[in-house]
Each structure stands twice: as C-alpha cells, then as structure tokens.
Amino acid sequence: MPDRRLGSQLAPHVHGWLLLLPAVALLAAFTYFPAVAALWSSLHSTPKGARPARFVGLDQYAAMVDDPVFWQSLWNNVLFALGTVPLSVAIALLMALWVNGRIRGRTALRMAYFTPTMLPMIAVANIWLFFYTPGYGLIDQVLGLFGLPDTNWLGSPATALPALMVVTVWKEAGFFMIFYLAALQAMPPSLREAAMLEGAGRWCIFRRVTLPLLMPTTLFVLVNAVINAFRTVDLVVVMTRGGPDNATALLLYHIYEVGFRYWDTGYAAALTTVLVVILVVLAIGQFVYLDRKVHYR
Amino acid sequence: MTVRRGLRTTLFAAAMALTALPAAAATKISFYYPVAVGGPITKLIDDYVAGFEKENPDVDIEPVYSGSYQDTITKVLTAMKGGNAPQVAVILSTDMFTLIDEDAIVPFDGMAKTPEDKAFLSAFYPAFMENSQTGGKTWGIPFQRSTIVMYWNKDAFKEASLDPEKPPRSWDEMAQMAAKLTKRDAGGNVTQWGVQIPSSGFPYWLFQALTTENGAKLMNEAGTETYYDKPEVVEALQYWIDLASKQKVHPPGIVEWGTTPKDFFERKVAMMWTTTGNLTNVRKNAAFPFGVAMLPEKKRGGSPTGGGNFYVFKSASPEQQDAAFRFVKWMTTPERAAQWGIDTGYVAVRPDAWETSAMKAYVADFPAAAVARDQLPQATAELSTHENQRVTKALNDGLQAALTGGKPAKQAMEDAQKEADRILKAYR
Incomplete structure (x- = not known):
C-alpha cells in the first residue's frame, strides 16, 4: 500500500521536526524575528507622536557617518577589546596552569579565582566604583598613605576607559580559567611523560606540547572574549554613563542612549544592525581563519 | 537589541x-x-x-x-x-x-x-x-x-581670616576668597579647595548659572534654537576652567555631583554650588556652622530653576x-x-x-x-529644547571636554553648537 509506505517514510521527519519545534520557535521569536525587525526598522524613520515611520532607505546609515559619538564609541570598543581580550586570556591561562599543579589549598585557590565570575556585574561595578572614588575610595586611601595626591580615575578621559578595562579583566579572567583548567585536566599525562623522557625542559614542554593542545580552547575563549567586549554595557551604565565627554561610550551603550534616552528607534536599529554585522564578521573570521591553524596534527 | x-x-x-x-x-x-x-x-x-x-x-x-x-x-x-x-x-x-x-x-x-x-x-x-x-x-x-545656591563653611572662613558672615557677592570676589580658602600641605597637595562646582552627570545645569550671570541665554522659548557658541557663554566657561587650571582654587577635571556634599562635610572644600534640594541633607550632616547664599554675580545674579x-x-x-x-x-x-x-x-x-x-x-x-525663594526673581528657565536629552548632551560633552582640557573653551562650545544645530534642524 503506497499510502502507508509514504506515511512511514514521513514519520521520522515529522518526529524530528516536532523535537526541534520548541527550540526553533523560541529562537525564531526571540532571535531571528527581532534581528530581521531591527534591519527592517533601520530602513525607516523613527515614528514620533502622530508622525508614522516612513521608508527612508539608507538615510539612517548615512547619519551614522556624521555621528561623532558613533565613531568614538566604535574606536573605544576596539581599544576596549584590545585592552581586555589578550590580557584576560593570558591571565586565565597562567591561573589555570597554577591551580592545575599539585599545590596545597588548590581547591580554595580555584574558588578564589572563580569568585569574580559568580558575582553579578552590577554588584562588581558598584564595588569598583567605590575603589575608584576620588578621595574616599580604596585606591586613593592606599595611595594617600604614601603621600600621593587624589586621582579622579573615572573622571578623566585618559584613565576612565583603562579603569573599566581593569574591572573587565578582573571579572573575565576567572571565567576563562575554568575552560583552560578543563582542557588541562583532559590532557593525557602520557604526552608530558614522553616529552620528559626525551629530555625536554618545562618551558619546552609548555611551548611544544601543552600550548598547542590548548589551541582549540584558546579559540573558543577568544571568540567569547571578543563577543563579550562588544557586548559590555552594564559596567558603563553603572560606573560612568559613557562620560567624561564620551571617553567610555561603548557601542552598545551608545545604542542604549539613542534608543532609550533619545527614543530615536530607527537610528538605534541601524546601529544595532552594524553591531550585529561586526560580531558576525568577527566570529566567522575567527572560526574560519583560526580554525585551520588551531588543531594539533 | x-x-x-x-x-x-x-x-x-x-x-x-x-x-x-x-x-x-x-x-x-x-x-x-x-x-x-x-x-x-x-x-x-x-x-x-x-x-x-x-x-x-x-x-x-x-x-x-x-x-x-x-x-x-x-x-x-x-x-x-x-x-x-x-x-x-x-x-x-x-x-x-x-x-x-x-x-x-x-x-x-x-x-x-x-x-x-x-x-x-x-x-x-x-x-x-x-x-x-x-x-x-x-x-x-x-x-x-529647586535652584542652585552656594553653601559656605563659616569655620573655614574664620580660619582664612575672612568675615564668616559675608559670602562672595561677585565672580572676582569668589575667586579671591577661594584663593584664601585653598589650603595645601607641605608636599603641595591640596587638603582643602576654595570652591567646587560639580560637573558630572548634568554639568549644563550648573553651567547655566554661570551663563545666566554673564548675561547670556542658552536657548529660545520655542525650544528650537541654542546659543552655545555666543562669546558670553565661552567667557563663562573660561571662568570655570580658570578657577581650576589658572587660579588652582577648584579641583581639576570632572567634579562628582554625588560626592560634592560629602566633600563639603569633610572640609575638603569650603564653598560648594549645589541644589537647594540638598538643604535638609546639609543641615543634618554639616558638623560646622554653614551659610547659604545666592550665587555670586557677574553682569547680574541668577540661577536656572x-x-x-x-x-x-x-x-x-x-x-x-x-x-x-x-x-x-x-x-x-x-x-x-x-x-x-x-x-x-x-x-x-x-x-x-x-x-x-x-x-x-x-x-x-x-x-x-x-x-x-529670594533668588527666584532672578531665576531663568532651565535649558530645554525639542530633543532635549540629545541637545543637552551636546553641551555636556563640550563642557566635559573643556573642563578636562581636551578642547579649548571656544572650540568646545562651537562643536556643541554645531551638534545642536544638526539635531534641531528638523524643528525649525
């Protein structure tokens, strides 16, 4: 009977799609639809009161070219990524190597390194806000003991962004350490023993054996770190609100201001589209380009 | 997003x-x-x-x-x-x-x-x-x-041999008194500033007191024009910058709005400009006799509401x-x-x-x-235009750039005006 055969052929497909349905529905409703909707509204003017949105083509993108804050926040974001990603990845690796060794109190140490990751960002930002407060903050109190003058870390354009970078590195390094630690634990000890039999020193083993084996983890961590750098906003909201003079305005914060302070939703949608494109390009670039090089053969 | x-x-x-x-x-x-x-x-x-x-x-x-x-x-x-x-x-x-x-x-x-x-x-x-x-x-x-008023520490005035009952009445007087009130330790670090005008968050509001006193208006009543680059405005900004960079009687850089009353209570500053809304707070927390004065005058007195x-x-x-x-x-x-x-x-x-x-x-x-209340007859409307948040931010950015030494006063105000013009074009 042809009908039944068709039915039995279809059944696994239907079954499979039904299993996928919850995830697909959620992704479509909360990821794909908003992304497409953002692209769509970025081609329209912002509706204001009685004036509805109308199609303006690429006008919003043209306005972006003239928007000095956009360029500055983009540049700030590049600096922020360059300042935080390599440093937090390097520190994460060092900490992982350190707590992977056989030392006393290593569980406590692992916990300590991981603690900043568990704290909510808003709490972290408030703690550091206190550290940085000129005059009363922890840093100035300590420096004051040595007779050094007060420094307005968050109030001067030269130090505000680096001050935020320090907080980010402090918070992120412990998180990335966990991935490195997992990779180190999964590494078969036989490789290390073989290298030692060959007479390789510790540094040589690290450089020739451990590091290459950690490369897939590094790629994963790197992709996450870069995405995080372009997604940072809570820190800016709590600590500086983008000031002074936009010195700490990151791209996502600029989008927030345009969208929810100025209510220029069309322009905010255009900025969002640009941010998504940047993230997609970075992720694809890292995976396609670096993926060829990271696997140890 | x-x-x-x-x-x-x-x-x-x-x-x-x-x-x-x-x-x-x-x-x-x-x-x-x-x-x-x-x-x-x-x-x-x-x-x-x-x-x-x-x-x-x-x-x-x-x-x-x-x-x-x-x-x-x-x-x-x-x-x-x-x-x-x-x-x-x-x-x-x-x-x-x-x-x-x-x-x-x-x-x-x-x-x-x-x-x-x-x-x-x-x-x-x-x-x-x-x-x-x-x-x-x-x-x-x-x-x-509210309006902006000046609070002064009468003890600090006495220590500097100033009459504790006489706050400065003019810009020049304020600068001179602030110079006497600024104290430095042996290492040259300042332990008490003469005066501070906060500049974090919404510097435009405090700045508008200076521009009002210098006889300048920042916007028209319809909220479609701003006058950030007028000479009186630039002059007012220069006075503020000079207090910190030339006379060195005002903390340099951005002064935090939130900690300014605390600076006053801790005697880190002898005169502060802040809102009358802080009056009850100051009354409860200042451990010394203090006075409240109308803001000093240049061409006239005044403050924005x-x-x-x-x-x-x-x-x-x-x-x-x-x-x-x-x-x-x-x-x-x-x-x-x-x-x-x-x-x-x-x-x-x-x-x-x-x-x-x-x-x-x-x-x-x-x-x-x-x-x-007595200052109200001289008070002016606070800066407000169409697209208010944006137009105000243009001024805030310019002020912070000038106060942190990023741009000279004139250029900062010209850039702010250009930005405001760009935003308000649609409303004219």
Whole structure:
C-alpha cells in the first residue's frame, strides 16, 4: 500500500521536526524575528507622536557617518577589546596552569579565582566604583598613605576607559580559567611523560606540547572574549554613563542612549544592525581563519 | 537589541493587561515619581498618597518609585510604547518638549474647568512656569523644584581670616576668597579647595548659572534654537576652567555631583554650588556652622530653576484624568507645598505657601531656607529644547571636554553648537 509506505517514510521527519519545534520557535521569536525587525526598522524613520515611520532607505546609515559619538564609541570598543581580550586570556591561562599543579589549598585557590565570575556585574561595578572614588575610595586611601595626591580615575578621559578595562579583566579572567583548567585536566599525562623522557625542559614542554593542545580552547575563549567586549554595557551604565565627554561610550551603550534616552528607534536599529554585522564578521573570521591553524596534527 | 527589548516590554505589558482586574467602582491611577535628593522620600510620598485616598475614597492611586529622573522618563516612555502608560508622573520640567513631541501628555487647560481651577494654574512662581508652559498652554504643574545656591563653611572662613558672615557677592570676589580658602600641605597637595562646582552627570545645569550671570541665554522659548557658541557663554566657561587650571582654587577635571556634599562635610572644600534640594541633607550632616547664599554675580545674579513637574498622560480616560488632576491639586495646596519644602529642602512652589504658619515658623528658625525663594526673581528657565536629552548632551560633552582640557573653551562650545544645530534642524 503506497499510502502507508509514504506515511512511514514521513514519520521520522515529522518526529524530528516536532523535537526541534520548541527550540526553533523560541529562537525564531526571540532571535531571528527581532534581528530581521531591527534591519527592517533601520530602513525607516523613527515614528514620533502622530508622525508614522516612513521608508527612508539608507538615510539612517548615512547619519551614522556624521555621528561623532558613533565613531568614538566604535574606536573605544576596539581599544576596549584590545585592552581586555589578550590580557584576560593570558591571565586565565597562567591561573589555570597554577591551580592545575599539585599545590596545597588548590581547591580554595580555584574558588578564589572563580569568585569574580559568580558575582553579578552590577554588584562588581558598584564595588569598583567605590575603589575608584576620588578621595574616599580604596585606591586613593592606599595611595594617600604614601603621600600621593587624589586621582579622579573615572573622571578623566585618559584613565576612565583603562579603569573599566581593569574591572573587565578582573571579572573575565576567572571565567576563562575554568575552560583552560578543563582542557588541562583532559590532557593525557602520557604526552608530558614522553616529552620528559626525551629530555625536554618545562618551558619546552609548555611551548611544544601543552600550548598547542590548548589551541582549540584558546579559540573558543577568544571568540567569547571578543563577543563579550562588544557586548559590555552594564559596567558603563553603572560606573560612568559613557562620560567624561564620551571617553567610555561603548557601542552598545551608545545604542542604549539613542534608543532609550533619545527614543530615536530607527537610528538605534541601524546601529544595532552594524553591531550585529561586526560580531558576525568577527566570529566567522575567527572560526574560519583560526580554525585551520588551531588543531594539533 | 532595541527591538528585542521593545518586544519584551510589549509582552510584559500584555501580561499585565491580562492580569488587571476589570474596573471597579474606584478610579485606579498609577503615579510614577523619581527620587533625586537624600532623605526618606518614598515614605513621604506614600503618606501623601494615603492622605489623598482618605479624603477621596473614589480614587485608588498606586505610587511607583521609578529611580532617578533619567530612569523615570525612560520607564514612562517604555511603558507608554507598551500601551501601559501611567496616568500621572513627576518628570523633569525640561522634558516637556520631549513629552509633547511623543504625544504623551495633555495640557492642564482642558482639565481646569471651574474658575478656581483656572486660578490654580496661575498660583505658582512665574520662574517655575517658564519651563511648564509653551504655545499658550500649561503642560506641567511645578512640584519638586529647586535652584542652585552656594553653601559656605563659616569655620573655614574664620580660619582664612575672612568675615564668616559675608559670602562672595561677585565672580572676582569668589575667586579671591577661594584663593584664601585653598589650603595645601607641605608636599603641595591640596587638603582643602576654595570652591567646587560639580560637573558630572548634568554639568549644563550648573553651567547655566554661570551663563545666566554673564548675561547670556542658552536657548529660545520655542525650544528650537541654542546659543552655545555666543562669546558670553565661552567667557563663562573660561571662568570655570580658570578657577581650576589658572587660579588652582577648584579641583581639576570632572567634579562628582554625588560626592560634592560629602566633600563639603569633610572640609575638603569650603564653598560648594549645589541644589537647594540638598538643604535638609546639609543641615543634618554639616558638623560646622554653614551659610547659604545666592550665587555670586557677574553682569547680574541668577540661577536656572530645576526639578520636576507633574504631568498627566493622554492615554488616561477622562475619569482618570479628572482623578489625576484632583491629585495634582491636592499635592500642591499651599499647606502641602510648604510641608514638602520643609521636609526636603525643595523651594515651595507658590508664594502663598510661604505665608502659611508652618513655613513662617520654619523660616524664622532657619533663615537659610528662604534664600532660594529670594533668588527666584532672578531665576531663568532651565535649558530645554525639542530633543532635549540629545541637545543637552551636546553641551555636556563640550563642557566635559573643556573642563578636562581636551578642547579649548571656544572650540568646545562651537562643536556643541554645531551638534545642536544638526539635531534641531528638523524643528525649525
């Protein structure tokens, strides 16, 4: 009977799609639809009161070219990524190597390194806000003991962004350490023993054996770190609100201001589209380009 | 990201609408309000609301504390776009144009039907109404309003052999006195600054005091033009910069608004400029005798007004608008305006509030409370234009750039003006 055969052929497909349905529905409703909707509204003017949105083509993108804050926040974001990603990845690796060794109190140490990751960002930002407060903050109190003058870390354009970078590195390094630690634990000890039999020193083993084996983890961590750098906003909201003079305005914060302070939703949608494109390009670039090089053969 | 949040708000609003009960006999309205000064403000508001409900059993008010002024307008507009706007809210008087452009609010003229109601609309100080009226209509009712005043530490004046009862009357005097009041330790580090004018968050407001005193206006009444690059404006900015960089009597860089009163209490600064809204805070926490003075003069005296107004929302039903208007009237009677001023330090918003016995007794005991009122005749409207947040930010960025040495005063103000022109072009 042809009908039944068709039915039995279809059944696994239907079954499979039904299993996928919850995830697909959620992704479509909360990821794909908003992304497409953002692209769509970025081609329209912002509706204001009685004036509805109308199609303006690429006008919003043209306005972006003239928007000095956009360029500055983009540049700030590049600096922020360059300042935080390599440093937090390097520190994460060092900490992982350190707590992977056989030392006393290593569980406590692992916990300590991981603690900043568990704290909510808003709490972290408030703690550091206190550290940085000129005059009363922890840093100035300590420096004051040595007779050094007060420094307005968050109030001067030269130090505000680096001050935020320090907080980010402090918070992120412990998180990335966990991935490195997992990779180190999964590494078969036989490789290390073989290298030692060959007479390789510790540094040589690290450089020739451990590091290459950690490369897939590094790629994963790197992709996450870069995405995080372009997604940072809570820190800016709590600590500086983008000031002074936009010195700490990151791209996502600029989008927030345009969208929810100025209510220029069309322009905010255009900025969002640009941010998504940047993230997609970075992720694809890292995976396609670096993926060829990271696997140890 | 924006759209995603928008969607979330919409879903949330929809969920709220489903759970809301069908309208009962009492008219329900929600009331959003911010807190911008120290003190138990939320408790005061809850008490006032309870008092109103007792006298008006047909109205059920839900007070919602909504963060800072900035958070409040964000929350109100987000809620409005989700179809769930409050019926009445306290929002900055300067956001009037923004709220009108968003088609969010209704003027009070339509709600004021009786002759008493019409008289009510003109019961307030004219200085406060400048930011509450445009195009011949009244859009906001003054509630928690303030001006900038100068607080000085009388002990510090004595130590510097200055007359502790005589605050500076002019810009030059302030600079000279500040020089005497600035103390340095053996290493040359400053232990006490002469004067400080905060510049974080909303430097434009304090700057507007300087420009007003130098005889400059920052915007036109229609809210479509700004005058950031006028020579008087640049000159005012140069005076502020010079206090820090040339005379070295004012802390360099950005001075934090929030810690300025603390700096004053800790004797890190001898004279500070801040809102009258801090008066009760200073009275409680200063461990030394202090004075409150009108701001010093250059070509004239003066300060911008500041603070929040009541607004009633367009999406409210006629019954809700009527209930909201009754609530607003109740909150701003002479007695309550006086009590609110005494509880917080805000300027009581109508002249007859100062004639109440409670206020008379308070001023007799604490004459500093009347300084802000006496400064009102010289006060000007706070900077407010269409696209207010953006146009103001252009000035804030320019000021911070100049104060941190990033740009010379003239260039900073020219850049700010250029940015404001770009934004306001659509409204001219």
